Amino acid sequence: GAVVSQHPSRVICKSGTSVKIECRSLDFQATTMFWYRQFPKQSLMLMATSNEGSKATYEQGVEKDKFLINHASLTLSTLTVTSAHPEDSSFYICSAREQWDQPQHFGDGTRLSIL
């Protein structure tokens, strides 16, 4: 149980392109989803927390207009990197939690490469 699917697993695109990453909870309803960014050989850094039906809460230093998050249903959250540039290249990971007292379950991650 507690499977989180993230798609796509890898994206390579040109600078200026907007990229959408999907995060789905397959066998549970996720009241809260989280988006992380991980640089090579570093830890996960939380970008934002999203609750179904409400606006995402962004961490300090994360541009909300750059990283658009939508959590329209209890099983789907999307992260859109708008007008992506090479410095946005990174590994993006989502996680989902069913209830407030449950642990987070992570997706497989998306490797984004901007040329």
Place this chain on the structure above:
Amino acid sequence: AQTVTQSQPEMSVQEAETVTLSCTYDTSESDYYLFWYKQPPSRQMILVIRQEAYKQQNATENRFSVNFQKAAKSFSLKISDSQLGDAAMYFCAYRSPISNFGNEKLTFGTGTRLTIIP
């Protein structure tokens, strides 16, 4: 703000042996959750074990167990009978009390890369 420190960037252990990964944290809160996550080369983060701070008993999950020392703010992971499939990056993580809605994010350590020697 809470911080999580993993002082061992890399560790290695002989297959079938036991290894302990260290983690310390800093917090002013009295109740919280602690986790160990595993990230294999496939990159998916997998929950290994979790500990509630209010519980004195150390959590165990098959070959994985923790040594939770609340006063010392230490949370080490012991892996017994190490297997090749245990090779991964291990992250220690802290989560604030569940009653603080809006402040439930995980704070991760920098990770320990564990290599299993056949």
